[in-house]
Amino acid sequence: MNDTKQALLADLPHAPGVYIFWGDSSLPLYIGKSVDIRSRVMSHFRQADEAPMMAQTRHIECLLTAGEIGALLLESRLIKNRQPLFNQRLRRAKHLHSWLLRDSATGLVNELVSSAAVAHGQTPHLYGLFASRHAAQDKLRALAADHKLCLATLGLEKTSSRGCFGLQLRQCDGVCVGQELRAKHDQRLQSALLGLQVHVWPYASAIDLVEQSGDWVQKHRIVNWSYLGTWCSKGTVTESMQSTDAATFDADTYAILVKPLLKGEARIEDVSHR
Numbered sequence: 001m002n003d004t005k006q007a008l009l010a011d012l013p014h015a016p017g018v019y020i021f022w023g024d025s026s027l028p029l030y031i032g033k034s035v036d037i038r039s040r041v042m043s044h045f046r047q048a049d050e051a052p053m054m055a056q057t058r059h060i061e062c063l064l065t066a067g068e069i070g071a072l073l074l075e076s077r078l079i080k081n082r083q084p085l086f087n088q089r090l091r092r093a094k095h096l097h098s099w100l101l102r103d104s105a106t107g108l109v110n111e112l113v114s115s116a117a118v119a120h121g122q123t124p125h126l127y128g129l130f131a132s133r134h135a136a137q138d139k140l141r142a143l144a145a146d147h148k149l150c151l152a153t154l155g156l157e158k159t160s161s162r163g164c165f166g167l168q169l170r171q172c173d174g175v176c177v178g179q180e181l182r183a184k185h186d187q188r189l190q191s192a193l194l195g196l197q198v199h200v201w202p203y204a205s206a207i208d209l210v211e212q213s214g215d216w217v218q219k220h221r222i223v224n225w226s227y228l229g230t231w232c233s234k235g236t237v238t239e240s241m242q243s244t245d246a247a248t249f250d251a252d253t254y255a256i257l258v259k260p261l262l263k264g265e266a267r268i269e270d271v272s273h274r
């Protein structure tokens with residue numbers, strides 16, 4: 001190990017949190033998170049394609065968290081706010097687009113809706129979080145190919161009396177010409193979309209997600225898949241708690257929290273009585 005690398009690694013702990021690589025500029029080079037900061041940073045040194053970034057690194061800052069979810073939430077906020085040079089730029093879409101499934105007299109209807117019109121996290125039967133209408137349509141087209149769905153029935157292709165184009169290619173099971181029951185087609189549509197379901201916020205109000213490391217406790221306040229702030233037993237509030245009213249659905253926070261919350265893996269405290 002060379003001296004520079006040794007100096008950079010010197011104080012890094014085997015603990016969860018966020019690490020920031022600083023170079024000579026006032027913008028960070030890179031922001032990452034891990035349940036074991038020291039091991040993760042060492043793995044950056046082993047990546048040949050990351051050598052240029054590591055060569056520019058002068059100092060590594062650590063922000064410890066009491067657990068993994070706290071690290072994920074903090075990393076997500078920091079990358080958004082500080083725009084590090086080497087992190088992949090996430091293009092922020094103004095609106096999210098989703099498929100909304102609803103019943104009609106003829107069968108399930110898939111309607112393309114945006115966050116300008118529906119409240120994500122509060123509206124059931126939404127599928128997918130797409131940056132554009134185009135992306136939503138492309139995904140449904142790909143799912144249709146995998147599940148032998150009818151593009152005409154899905155509204156992605158013009159209908160004609162001779163059936164959809166996919167029928168000739170045997171990519172459609174014939175719902176458009178009455179060869180397949182609509183209910184069977186719709187069942188496949190539902191199961192095709194299942195993995196993309198956007199879950200409704202499962203609590204009546206805000207919750208605290210509690211993480212603990214020894215006697216150190218952090219409570220992350222969340223409502224409607226939106227992060228409000230963190231209370232810390234060491235006396236520091238990481239971010240001032242925003243009001244619950246200002247909380248709008250956040251796709252990044254949703255991605256971090258949906259599994260731990262729905263699988264019941266996280267320690268939760270109800271805050272509705274406060």
Ligand SMILES: [Zn+2]
Pocket residue numbers: 149150151152153163164165166167172173174175176177
């Ligand atoms: Zn068809």
